[in-house]
Amino acid sequence: xxxxxxxxELAGVSVATVxxxxxxxxxxxxTTREKVLKAVDQAGYKPNLMAVQFRxxxxxxxxxxxPTIANTFFARVISGIQEAAQERGYGVLLCNTLxxxxxxxxxxxxxxxxxxxxxxxxxxxxxxSEKAFPDGAxxxxxxxxxxxxxxxxxxxxxxxxxxxxxxxxHLISLGHRRIGMIKGPRRSPLTRDRQxxxxxxxxxxxxxxxxCLLCPGDFTPRSGYQSAETLIALAERPTAIFCESDEMAxxxxxxxxEAGLRVPEDISVAGFDDIAFASYSDPPLTTIAQPAEAFGxxxxxxxxxxxxxxxxxxxxxxxxxxxxxxxxxxRP
Amino acid sequence: xxxxxxxxELAGVSVATVxxxxxxxxxxxxTTREKVLKAVDQAGYKPNLMAVQFRxxxxxxxxxxxPTIANTFFARVISGIQEAAQERGYGVLLCNTLxxxxxxxxxxxxxxxxxxxxxxxxxxxxxxSEKAFPDGAxxxxxxxxxxxxxxxxxxxxxxxxxxxxxxxxHLISLGHRRIGMIKGPRRSPLTRDRQxxxxxxxxxxxxxxxxCLLCPGDFTPRSGYQSAETLIALAERPTAIFCESDEMAxxxxxxxxEAGLRVPEDISVAGFDDIAFASYSDPPLTTIAQPAEAFGxxxxxxxxxxxxxxxxxxxxxxxxxxxxxxxxxxRP
DNA sequence: GATGGTGATGTAACCGGTTACATTTGGCTT
DNA sequence: AAGCCAAATGTAACCGGTTACATCACCATC
Numbered sequence: 001x002x003x004x005x006x007x008x009e010l011a012g013v014s015v016a017t018v019x020x021x022x023x024x025x026x027x028x029x030x031t032t033r034e035k036v037l038k039a040v041d042q043a044g045y046k047p048n049l050m051a052v053q054f055r056x057x058x059x060x061x062x063x064x065x066x067p068t069i070a071n072t073f074f075a076r077v078i079s080g081i082q083e084a085a086q087e088r089g090y091g092v093l094l095c096n097t098l099x100x101x102x103x104x105x106x107x108x109x110x111x112x113x114x115x116x117x118x119x120x121x122x123x124x125x126x127x128x129s130e131k132a133f134p135d136g137a138x139x140x141x142x143x144x145x146x147x148x149x150x151x152x153x154x155x156x157x158x159x160x161x162x163x164x165x166x167x168x169x170h171l172i173s174l175g176h177r178r179i180g181m182i183k184g185p186r187r188s189p190l191t192r193d194r195q196x197x198x199x200x201x202x203x204x205x206x207x208x209x210x211x212c213l214l215c216p217g218d219f220t221p222r223s224g225y226q227s228a229e230t231l232i233a234l235a236e237r238p239t240a241i242f243c244e245s246d247e248m249a250x251x252x253x254x255x256x257x258e259a260g261l262r263v264p265e266d267i268s269v270a271g272f273d274d275i276a277f278a279s280y281s282d283p284p285l286t287t288i289a290q291p292a293e294a295f296g297x298x299x300x301x302x303x304x305x306x307x308x309x310x311x312x313x314x315x316x317x318x319x320x321x322x323x324x325x326x327x328x329x330x331r332p
Numbered sequence: 333x334x335x336x337x338x339x340x341e342l343a344g345v346s347v348a349t350v351x352x353x354x355x356x357x358x359x360x361x362x363t364t365r366e367k368v369l370k371a372v373d374q375a376g377y378k379p380n381l382m383a384v385q386f387r388x389x390x391x392x393x394x395x396x397x398x399p400t401i402a403n404t405f406f407a408r409v410i411s412g413i414q415e416a417a418q419e420r421g422y423g424v425l426l427c428n429t430l431x432x433x434x435x436x437x438x439x440x441x442x443x444x445x446x447x448x449x450x451x452x453x454x455x456x457x458x459x460x461s462e463k464a465f466p467d468g469a470x471x472x473x474x475x476x477x478x479x480x481x482x483x484x485x486x487x488x489x490x491x492x493x494x495x496x497x498x499x500x501x502h503l504i505s506l507g508h509r510r511i512g513m514i515k516g517p518r519r520s521p522l523t524r525d526r527q528x529x530x531x532x533x534x535x536x537x538x539x540x541x542x543x544c545l546l547c548p549g550d551f552t553p554r555s556g557y558q559s560a561e562t563l564i565a566l567a568e569r570p571t572a573i574f575c576e577s578d579e580m581a582x583x584x585x586x587x588x589x590e591a592g593l594r595v596p597e598d599i600s601v602a603g604f605d606d607i608a609f610a611s612y613s614d615p616p617l618t619t620i621a622q623p624a625e626a627f628g629x630x631x632x633x634x635x636x637x638x639x640x641x642x643x644x645x646x647x648x649x650x651x652x653x654x655x656x657x658x659x660x661x662x663r664p
Numbered sequence: 665g666a667t668g669g670t671g672a673t674g675t676a677a678c679c680g681g682t683t684a685c686a687t688t689t690g691g692c693t694t
Numbered sequence: 695a696a697g698c699c700a701a702a703t704g705t706a707a708c709c710g711g712t713t714a715c716a717t718c719a720c721c722a723t724c
Contacts, residue, residue: 076402280583
């Protein structure tokens with residue numbers, strides 16, 4: 001394999017000169033630079049980046065821990081990460097962790113073993129062991145999207161509580177007072193925040209909370225489908241359902257229709273995320289749009305700041321309520 | 333940072349002994365091994381994998397070139413890749429290339445610069461320059477899903493022609509004779525093969541090909557939506573549409589309904605891929621199911637074979653026609 | 665007691681770059 | 695002509711492991 005020594009020999013200079021000609025062209029004479037570049041070309045030389053990284057103790061790789069890549073919201077976040085990382089010369093080691101903590105810990109240890117410089121964690125879990133990074137040490141990590149309450153690192157998130165409140169208020173403003181909610185995974189801060197927003201809206205409108213209207217879910221269409229079944233079967237059926245993800249909303253709509261009910265005439269449905277399919281669902285989905293790609297881009301920018309030893313503030317990104325045809329005035 | 337020398341000092345042995353105690357425990361005496369392991373634990377030592385890789389000239393990273401991560405079919409393929417790679421101790425460098433050849437070439441060069449051992453390419457394009465890997469050299473690559481006709485490496489694919497033929501025959505068997513088709517990107521071998529399958533089925537049933545019924549698309553819901561518009565507007569409207577992807581089928585259904593037509597009563601729609609949403613669309617989508625995760629798993633297995641210098645045969649994976657409610661008997 | 669073999673361990677070269685420091689070259693000043 | 699400085703280039707240490715080879719202790723055999 002052609003290495004820097006071969007090139008040096010070919011150009012009739014020392015390895016140091018070759019290295020300099022490539023890395024800081026301005027400190028070698030034009031003549032020498034010319035010679036070196038010709039030799040590089042002739043030998044088809046490409047620096048062995050493993051050696052470069054080894055020497056500099058920087059890999060320019062970022063680990064991204066994704067709960068599930070099959071969710072189109074995360075797909076967008078990843079697109080943003082990828083794009084920003086590439087612009088800044090970083091590679092992305094993507095890890096589909098399926099929420100498995102052992103796996104997340106294992107991938108995070110790529111940082112301890114110097115295979116990556118930092119971690120972007122898209123789930124509320126600290127994958128670093130206390131041992132590897134004791135309290136007080138600066139973690140080379142950014143926690144985005146679903147963030148820990150006491151995250152040991154900078155975070156990027158949405159004001160989920162306010163967003164959920166806005167979605168619920170939208171339903172209330174359409175005259176709904178019996179509003180079901182299909183939640184996310186039990187332990188997620190996301191679930192808790194969005195439920196609080198939902199309750200905030202109810203309280204503000206003097207609607208009592210009915211626990212029966214709160215259904216569990218896990219962000220998949222299947223769980224939306226199942227919980228909709230429960231809600232429909234209630235003696236006092238809700239006239240609207242707020243889902244914590246579009247995927248669940250689509251599943252819910254599917255079940256509602258199967259029951260012979262119409263959306264939005266019989267039941268209004270609102271989602272969260274604004275995935276691509278939201279516009280193509282029947283009816284098109286009212287939802288909270290998140291700047292998914294921005295989550296990715298910002299997380300990368302922040303992580304690089306951290307890696308370079310600078311201070312970084314937490315970030316809250318804006319959301320928008322997108323009103324489509326799946327929600328309508330309540331007709332009792 | 334704790335390195336092997338610190339551990340050696342702590343254990344009162346040489347670095348070679350530490351290395352051996354960790355890599356081949358059987359060739360050091362139990363007493364020494366014990367001492368070393370204790371020192372390792374005490375120092376919180378983790379080998380610097382960059383150094384290990386640098387020494388062994390193997391990175392145990394695989395580059396995966398994905399046309400678009402936002403497509404749920406690819407998301408499943410990637411899950412398969414990830415899973416298989418992890419089992420075998422490989423990391424995955426994921427690259428969302430958006431079909432940009434320059435970007436694919438750039439990422440493939442991670443292999444030339446020794447940042448990765450091999451490439452899994454999910455698109456019909458050879459990202460390796462002739463210069464880096466001259467003709468005849470064994471490319472450390474597997475081409476999966478959408479494969480080049482004259483791929484310079486082993487491939488894993490579906491018999492797209494047969495699958496498309498089966499889908500079309502399904503429509504014909506329901507009495508349809510005027511069948512539209514929404515195609516994939518123009519230059520893709522996938523598009524060509526599936527169109528051939530479509531034509532095979534028509535010929536076998538003595539149905540003349542009508543060019544007006546062939547519409548362009550790019551696998552996104554939006555393109556399905558637009559092409560459906562064209563098909564609906566035809567003087568002699570088709571009674572069925574075969575889409576080369578579920579995402580386009582979902583877009584098409586959305587447009588058909590907007591026009592006040594019903595699926596499948598007025599127009600039957602069949603898709604391709606069997607993505608998760610296919611079951612939750614209204615009506616649930618008849619489609620060709622691909623073993624997406626298997627594509628990923630097999631590609632990894634094959635690539636590792638190649639990397640280890642063994643011969644590998646091309647692979648063709650099986651498909652299944654999944655008949656749901658979006659296709660029905662033609663009622664003229 | 666000399667010889668040889670074996671198992672355990674140490675020594676140091678090596679991977680391929682980067683870079684601190686040393687050396688050389690050439691122009692300019694005095 | 696001697697002295698000095700800056701620019702250009704060379705030399706070699708270094709990053710942290712792995713491993714070929716050397717060494718040593720110990721025991722068995724002749």
